Structures are given as C-alpha cells and as structure tokens.
Amino acid sequence: MSGGEGQGLLARPGRRSVGDRPVFELDQRGVEATRRALDRGLCSECFGRLFGRLGHGLSNPERAVRCAAALGVELPNPAGPCALCGGAFDRWADWIGRALRAAEGLEWHRFTCGSRWDPEILAREESLWSEVGTEWGESARTAFNRELGKRIEARTGALGGPDRPDLVFLADLPVGRVELTVLPVYVGGRYRKLDRTLPQTRWPCRRCRGQGCNQCGGTGKTYPTSVEEIVAGPFLRATGAMASRFHGMGREDIDARMLGRGRPFVLELLQPRRRTIDLVPIGEELAREGAGRVEVVDLRLAESSDVVRVKEAAPEKSYRVGVSGSVPLEKVNEALSVAVGRAIAQRTPARVAHRRSDRVRTRRLVAARVVEASEGRFTLDLRTEAGTYVKEWVEGDDGRTEPSLASLVGVPLRVEYLDVLEIHDTEA
Ligand SMILES: [Zn+2]
Ligand SMILES: [Zn+2]
Numbered sequence: 369m370s371g372g373e374g375q376g377l378l379a380r381p382g383r384r385s386v387g388d389r390p391v392f393e394l395d396q397r398g399v400e401a402t403r404r405a406l407d408r409g410l411c412s413e414c415f416g417r418l419f420g421r422l423g424h425g426l427s428n429p430e431r432a433v434r435c436a437a438a439l440g441v442e443l444p445n446p447a448g449p450c451a452l453c454g455g456a457f458d459r460w461a462d463w464i465g466r467a468l469r470a471a472e473g474l475e476w477h478r479f480t481c482g483s484r485w486d487p488e489i490l491a492r493e494e495s496l497w498s499e500v501g502t503e504w505g506e507s508a509r510t511a512f513n514r515e516l517g518k519r520i521e522a523r524t525g526a527l528g529g530p531d532r533p534d535l536v537f538l539a540d541l542p543v544g545r546v547e548l549t550v551l552p553v554y555v556g557g558r559y560r561k562l563d564r565t566l567p568q569t570r571w572p573c574r575r576c577r578g579q580g581c582n583q584c585g586g587t588g589k590t591y592p593t594s595v596e597e598i599v600a601g602p603f604l605r606a607t608g609a610m611a612s613r614f615h616g617m618g619r620e621d622i623d624a625r626m627l628g629r630g631r632p633f634v635l636e637l638l639q640p641r642r643r644t645i646d647l648v649p650i651g652e653e654l655a656r657e658g659a660g661r662v663e664v665v666d667l668r669l670a671e672s673s674d675v676v677r678v679k680e681a682a683p684e685k686s687y688r689v690g691v692s693g694s695v696p697l698e699k700v701n702e703a704l705s706v707a708v709g710r711a712i713a714q715r716t717p718a719r720v721a722h723r724r725s726d727r728v729r730t731r732r733l734v735a736a737r738v739v740e741a742s743e744g745r746f747t748l749d750l751r752t753e754a755g756t757y758v759k760e761w762v763e764g765d766d767g768r769t770e771p772s773l774a775s776l777v778g779v780p781l782r783v784e785y786l787d788v789l790e791i792h793d794t795e796a
Contacts, residue, residue: 390425394438397501398422402435404500406444409451411458413511415443418497420506428511452493453508456541460519463546467520467537470548475642476534478527481517483539485509512539532671534643553607553637555645556670556678558630559595561620563661564785568619569596591622598662600635602653608641617678618685618754620788628686628790630665634674645669682754683793684734691762692745693774693781697738700746703776704736715768717760731756745784751792759783 394402398419405418416428419435426434436443449455467481490509497505516539517528536549561568571591573584580586596614604612613636620626647667654664709732716726731753740747752758757769762783764772774781 388425390423390430392419392423392426392431392434394419394422394435398435398504399438401500401502402439405435405496405502406439406441408496408500409446409448410444411446411450411453411455412443413457414450414452414508417506417508417511418500418502419504420511422504428506452489452496454489456508456512457515460516462544463516463539464519464523466544466546467516467539467548468523470537470546471535473641474535474550475640475644476526477643478529478531478533479517479520479535479537480530480533481513481520481528481537481539483509483512483516483541484543485512486542512541550639552672553609553640553643553645554634554670554672554674555603555637555647555667556632556634556674557599557664557667558632559599559616559626560628560630560663560665561595561624561626561661562663564623564625565591566661567591567594567622568616569614570594595662596635598658599633599654599664600637601657602650603635603637603645606642606645606650607637609637610639612637615675615678617681617683617791617793621759621786623785625787627787630663631788631791632678632681632793634670634678636672636675681793683791684751684753685756685791686749686751686789687758688739688787688789689748689750689758689762690745690784690786691748691773691781692784693777693779694744695746695777695779695781697741697746699777699779700738700741700773703773704733704738704748706776707771707773708733708736710771712756712761712772713770714757714760715765717757717765717768729755733761749789758786 401418405415410418412429412432414428415435416426416431416433419431420428422431432443450457485508490507493505493508497503516537520526520537521528532551534551536551538547538549540547567590571589571594572578573581573588573590575581575583576588578588580588584590595616596612600612600614603609615634615636617632620631647669651664651667654662658664711730711732713728713730715728716724733756734751734753736748736750738746739749748762750758752761757765760769760772762773762781764770764774764781
C-alpha cells in the first residue's frame with residue numbers, strides 16, 4: 369500500500385450502540401465560533417465539521433443543526449456549491465458508484481477508504497478553523513474517508529477499516545475517479561524438492577533477461593520450470609491472480625534435493641480476483657502436477673507478516689553430502705572432530721560473487737559425522753549454522769573458505785551431490 373498516511377486512510381468507523389445518547393454541548397467559545405461561521409457559505413457537513421471533534425454520537429450535519437439551534441437561528445443554506453468542499457459531501461452516489469465499478473468482478477470482504485484532495489482546500493480549511501476560532505475542527509479528508517466507508521459498508525456488507533483490507537479505494541477528488549488497490553492473498557507451506565534440475569524460482573534467461581530469444585527458445589527462461597511455477601500454478605488458476613511472488617526460507621542449489629519436512633515458503637498472489645481458497649483440492653492438484661519433482665505439505669492461509677518471518681529466519685540446516693577423494697576414513701573423522709564448533713571463515717564463493725557482495729563471513733559446523741565410506745568416496749551428515757556454504761566448506765573454494773575439510777585432510781575433495789535433510793526452523 370503506497371502513501372496511505374498522506375491520504376488519511378479510513379479508521380474503523382465508530383458504531384453507535386443502542387441507547388448511547390449523543391453528547392454535544394457548546395460553551396461560550398463554541399457559540400462565538402458558530403456565529404462567525406454562519407456567513408461562510410458552508411454546507412451543513414462542512415459547518416458541522418468545524419465542531420467535528422466535539423461531543424460524540426452525531427453526524428457532522430447533525431452537529432450543524434445543534435449549533436444553529438444553540439444560537440436560535442436557521443441553519444444557513446448556501447445557494448451555490450459549498451465554499452469549502454465544493455459539494456464533495458453531496459455526491460455520495462457518484463463516489464460509491466465509482467468505487468463499486470472499480471471493484472466489479474472481484475471477491476472482497478474488507479476494505480479501506482482514502483482520498484486525495486486539492487491541497488488548497490485542506491489549507492483553506494485550516495485557516496477557516498483559526499478565523500472562526502474553533503478548536504474542534506475535523507479534517508475534510510478524515511470525514512470523507514469515514515463517511516464513504518460507512519456508505520460502502522451499508523451498501524455491500526463488507527467491513528471497512530484499516531485492518532488487513534482486501535481492497536483500498538482511493539477517491540481522487542480533483543480528478544473525479546476512484547483508484548483501486550487489490551491487496552495480495554498469501555498462502556504458506558513447506559516444499560520438498562526431489563529433482564536435481566529444478567531451480568526454486570523462475571530463472572530468467574541471462575541473454576535476453578526474460579524477453580525471449582533463440583537461446584532460450586523464446587521462453588525467456590534458463591530452466592523450463594521451477595518450484596515457484598509448479599506451486600503457483602493451481603493457486604493462480606484458483607484465484608485468477610495476475611502473478612505471484614515466491615518467498616522461500618532461503619534456497620538450495622538447483623542440483624540439491626530438499627528433503628525432510630521441507631522448506632517453509634510463502635506464496636504471494638498478486639491482484640487476485642477470488643480470495644476464498646479451498647486448500648484441499650489445490651493440494652491434490654499440486655500433488656499431481658508436482659509428482660516426482662515437488663511435494664508440498666502443511667498448506668495454510670498466510671498473511672503479509674509471514675513473508676517477513678520467512679525472509680528473516682536464520683535456522684540451522686542439516687545436509688547429506690556425497691564426497692569423492694582419496695583419504696582414509698580415520699583422517700576424515702579426525703578432521704571433523706577438529707572442525708565442529710570452530711569458526712570457519714568463508715569469503716563469498718566464486719560461483720555467487722556476481723550477485724553477492726564480496727566479504728568474509730564466519731560460520732560454524734554444529735555437528736558432523738561420516739555415515740558411509742568406500743574406496744575413494746564417503747558420505748557426510750552435517751548440521752550447520754544458517755548461511756554456511758557447504759560445498760565450499762568441503763572443497764575449499766581455492767582457499768576462499770578456511771579451514772575447509774579438504775585443507776584439514778590435505779587432499780583435494782569434490783562434492784558429488786548434496787541434499788538438504790532438514791530446515792530446523794521450528795526447534796528451540
Ligand atoms: Zn462543504
Ligand atoms: Zn533468452
């Protein structure tokens with residue numbers, strides 16, 4: 369949502385409870401202010417709004433009536449359009465019509481209203497407050513947003529307020545138009561990736577940057593599909609969303625499998641037309657379409673704060689690594705006992721240096737053991753701190769990771785495969 373502050377988005381409209389008597393008492397200053405406001409050519413909304421923060425349980429036009437009664441005069445009825453708002457508060461049918469037309473064909477249950485005003489009108493309103501001497505003035509924008517929200521609530525049964533809206537209506541008063549923002553729908557889950565040729569996210573072709581060229585066969589992609597595209601497919605169809613964004617709790621290499629309980633993710637569906645999602649049939653579709661490549665578990669509805677949680681998490685991870693190299697098993701075990709718990713200095717790996725800043729990070733192995741060994745190769749299970757480059761720790765990355773397993777055993781080593789066994793995000 370952009371610029372919500374400046375547009376004075378609708379606060380939850382105050383509902384009057386039954387038996388809650390309106391309260392409105394003008395003191396001498398209020399009477400004086402009323403007297404000075406009488407000949408200003410104001411509509412009853414703008415008149416009453418001069419006292420909008422005085423008392424409660426009344427609409428602004430009702431406040432205007434009370435003010436006039438306190439002076440024993442008739443409420444002035446200006447001949448032309450209101451000198452302050454120009455009639456903005458008289459055209460609800462237009463504004464409601466514009467808002468509902470903008471939202472046509474969309475499913476929505478909660479909404480927020482904002483408005484964009486000619487800054488001169490808002491400035492004029494503030495000087496009017498000091499000219500008539502009221503300390504109770506309410507801003508035209510705040511009142512407009514609230515009143516439009518109440519009317520849309522009454523018309524549609526949807527709930528207005530600032531809390532997790534599906535839609536934001538922005539009434540542009542100078543232009544006479546309602547701008548609509550459709551907020552995303554979020555779903556969360558965990559994915560297992562069984563395919564060593566599948567990237568986590570859509571990978572644009574490096575040559576054409578996604579435009580489509582001869583090298584990528586016009587697809588604009590380096591890989592035909594991705595975890596993101598497989599997972600998003602059924603959700604895009606179910607919601608009619610324009611696009612999606614995939615937020616993983618980190619990512620594994622393309623040629624690594626993601627096993628165990630899977631990796632947490634949040635899928636953000638942009639500009640959805642439908643928001644009620646039945647996860648059961650979608651889970652079944654996903655199982656069919658991902659068969660042998662991607663499995664999704666723990667599907668649930670999520671919200672925007674889950675994206676932050678997933679992106680900021682730094683859980684430990686467990687790996688299984690197949691290594692080749694001519695080294696006796698005792699030497700490997702010796703090296704592992706030295707390595708666990710000690711600082712590893714990892715300079716940004718050569719293979720990712722083109723997209724990450726070059727610096728040295730310190731990481732640790734939490735646990736390590738050999739699970740299998742034969743002539744010229746062995747298999748390791750490792751548990752590491754978040755952000756450890758495992759392949760580089762084994763191979764050394766030409767001295768950029770120090771110490772490495774290869775430097776500790778004094779023999780060149782090569783990672784043959786790597787699987788993520790577990791993301792330890794839900795453990796104490
Ligand atoms: Zn007015
Ligand atoms: Zn291309």
